[in-house]
Amino acid sequence: MTEPKTEHKAEQTSNSKPNREFDIIARYFRPLTNGAAGALALQDDAALLSVPDGFELAVTTDCLVGGVHFLETLSPQDIAHKVVGVNLSDLAAMGAMPKVVFLAAQLPKGIQESWIADFAEGLRAALKPSGAALMGGDTVSTPGPVAFTLTAMGHVPKGHALMRSGAQPGDVLCVTGTIGDGALGLAVLTDALSIADSAERDHLIQRYARPQPRWKLAEMMVRTRQIRAAVDISDGLLADVGHICMASGVAAVIDAPAVPLSKAVRGVLAQDPTVLNTILGGGDDYELAFCAPQNAIADLQRLANELGECITVIGRIVASDLENTAPVTVHDKAGRPIIVESQGYQHL
Amino acid sequence: MTEPKTEHKAEQTSNSKPNREFDIIARYFRPLTNGAAGALALQDDAALLSVPDGFELAVTTDCLVGGVHFLETLSPQDIAHKVVGVNLSDLAAMGAMPKVVFLAAQLPKGIQESWIADFAEGLRAALKPSGAALMGGDTVSTPGPVAFTLTAMGHVPKGHALMRSGAQPGDVLCVTGTIGDGALGLAVLTDALSIADSAERDHLIQRYARPQPRWKLAEMMVRTRQIRAAVDISDGLLADVGHICMASGVAAVIDAPAVPLSKAVRGVLAQDPTVLNTILGGGDDYELAFCAPQNAIADLQRLANELGECITVIGRIVASDLENTAPVTVHDKAGRPIIVESQGYQHL
Numbered sequence A, B: 001m002t003e004p005k006t007e008h009k010a011e012q013t014s015n016s017k018p019n020r021e022f023d024i025i026a027r028y029f030r031p032l033t034n035g036a037a038g039a040l041a042l043q044d045d046a047a048l049l050s051v052p053d054g055f056e057l058a059v060t061t062d063c064l065v066g067g068v069h070f071l072e073t074l075s076p077q078d079i080a081h082k083v084v085g086v087n088l089s090d091l092a093a094m095g096a097m098p099k100v101v102f103l104a105a106q107l108p109k110g111i112q113e114s115w116i117a118d119f120a121e122g123l124r125a126a127l128k129p130s131g132a133a134l135m136g137g138d139t140v141s142t143p144g145p146v147a148f149t150l151t152a153m154g155h156v157p158k159g160h161a162l163m164r165s166g167a168q169p170g171d172v173l174c175v176t177g178t179i180g181d182g183a184l185g186l187a188v189l190t191d192a193l194s195i196a197d198s199a200e201r202d203h204l205i206q207r208y209a210r211p212q213p214r215w216k217l218a219e220m221m222v223r224t225r226q227i228r229a230a231v232d233i234s235d236g237l238l239a240d241v242g243h244i245c246m247a248s249g250v251a252a253v254i255d256a257p258a259v260p261l262s263k264a265v266r267g268v269l270a271q272d273p274t275v276l277n278t279i280l281g282g283g284d285d286y287e288l289a290f291c292a293p294q295n296a297i298a299d300l301q302r303l304a305n306e307l308g309e310c311i312t313v314i315g316r317i318v319a320s321d322l323e324n325t326a327p328v329t330v331h332d333k334a335g336r337p338i339i340v341e342s343q344g345y346q347h348l
Helices: A020-033 A037-042 A076-094 A113-127 A181-189 A198-209 A215-224 A237-248 A263-271 A275-281 A294-306 B020-033 B037-042 B076-094 B113-127 B181-189 B198-209 B215-224 B237-248 B263-271 B275-281 B294-306
Strands: A047-049 A055-065 A097-108 A133-142 A147-157 A172-176 A229-232 A250-255 A288-292 A311-319 A328-331 B047-049 B055-065 B097-108 B133-142 B147-157 B172-176 B229-232 B250-255 B288-292 B311-319 B328-331
Touching: A020 A037, A020 A113, A020 A133, A037 A047, A037 A133, A047 A097, A047 A133, A055 A076, A055 B097, A055 B147, A076 A097, A076 A113, A076 A147, A076 A198, A076 A215, A076 A229, A076 A288, A097 A113, A097 A215, A097 B055, A097 B147, A113 A133, A147 A215, A147 B055, A147 B097, A147 B147, A172 A250, A172 A294, A181 A198, A181 A263, A181 A275, A198 A263, A215 A288, A215 A294, A229 A237, A237 A250, A237 A275, A237 A288, A237 A328, A263 A275, A288 A294, A294 A311, B020 B037, B020 B113, B020 B133, B037 B047, B037 B133, B047 B097, B047 B133, B055 B076, B076 B097, B076 B113, B076 B147, B076 B198, B076 B215, B076 B229, B076 B288, B097 B113, B097 B215, B113 B133, B147 B215, B172 B250, B172 B294, B181 B198, B181 B263, B181 B275, B198 B263, B215 B288, B215 B294, B229 B237, B237 B250, B237 B275, B237 B288, B237 B328, B263 B275, B288 B294, B294 B311
Parallel strands: A055 B133, A097 A133, A133 B055, A250 A328, B097 B133, B250 B328
Antiparallel strands: A047 B055, A055 A147, A055 B047, A097 A147, A172 A288, A172 A311, A229 A288, A250 A311, B055 B147, B097 B147, B172 B288, B172 B311, B229 B288, B250 B311
């Protein structure tokens, strides 16, 4: 019998020969464990984790495929920031402090080692602010596009995680940061939009390529015990507020003029009012949308300011109108409902 | 400005329209949560997990790409069994009882819903023996091959996880089950090997397509506190025993005639002695290799038999000979070293 001649086992190696996967793990990924004992130096069959008393583990998995979830023209560093940002943003939406990540990397055969080195450097930089450690993963080859699945875990005080359910009529609807930058950054990168001012252009691209997950704000929000519901804005503001509405059995009204916009986004919108569709529906914001009682807002805004961050009231939660199938209504400055065309990214 | 015309955002949907991803999750994956409260019905940004007092969480991630890690001609049910088996086998290697899994599924655009239904049915069947619940995941489209990343977590008594390090000269080297079935099953499926007896043929294929992770044995092994080191056999017996040797700073001798073989494998080997390379080096076994003191073996074998499983002594751990770079030596029935060509799957 001959060896099976499929690509499965095309390359066998003697255990005395160097193994490229092990080398890559040792050189580029092991340093990202920050010496965590439970990572077992990325050399064992699994990692070992403990959860401190009084905390729960929030766990999220996101898969990002080149050409689908990010432009393949992004730098390896940017892609790493995107992969980490998207996942830590989900933890932030639960009010969890990022602690550990597990990375499954699908790399095209023959990918240059410099690409992997740059990606690992981006990973290091993206994990650094939260101090989260890489605790394990898998590195495999693929005939398809480069793709990454990150499983991120964070600690949240037991029983106090932020969820999508819990919003009540009368609650105020808020967002962190500014909305629309990521979607317009993608438009710039795909030549669907041109921006004369290079600083504004860079701002939008940066916001698309390197999301800044709001786990610091989220931890503060959990401490106040005032948040009724939260979600991170990945699919688009309207779609994600819609997710809160569906989970909570409520509806929401968003006052379009109240939605916080960066200078760059305000400039684009002034030239073309239809861009509002992209701002409210485009996604890639990785900000938080959340609901809280009116009387909690001043405190929340003050605490956010102390962190150097910003919270803005953009609307309110109302009772669900079962005859109206769209849970989120957008109002113009005169309080009249307006139609927004684009409401959320379709994954499949 | 027009909407960015990349495939990123090619399909936007109003939040009142049906969303295929949400439908698929609700229909096929939500039932696999077994009603676990922390899964939040697969509708929130992350899942919430607690770990019981006295236990640690073992966490492993494996990515399986169609055409690379499994034959794309396998049925969706078989692929699900493979994805689950590979991951739960890693947990078994740590001595952890499988509890929860997170699944990131990359599906080619336009994949038939019946395929997804069959895959979910396979997932249900593969998770059932351990009772592990699907707690979250991500479902995305890809222009590449179908691919799955599973992150599996299990409970192990704190401080008593089985690791690759810890083997000592004088320890006995054992394996569970039989070796070589998976690699020969792959050979059958790729027409590199033909087997006349249909029952034997089916046995090999089944062993390749539906690994039976040994978490029950592993839990028993942890309880005995007698196991010095363990690994699961995925890359091939020689490579994986090599991993124990590297992590423990020891070497190993395997007595080839002692390696337990199924009737089907024995038949193939009798016809062609070179098949030994595939048996010892081919991988896809998803059995455990482990080291224990000689005086623990009888008890371990008795306890294994009570579980309806089998443990076989195949060799011994010896002091590392630094002049010899290959940590694993294979002996024939006369105790003479023999050369085995194929020693482990090269991942990249």
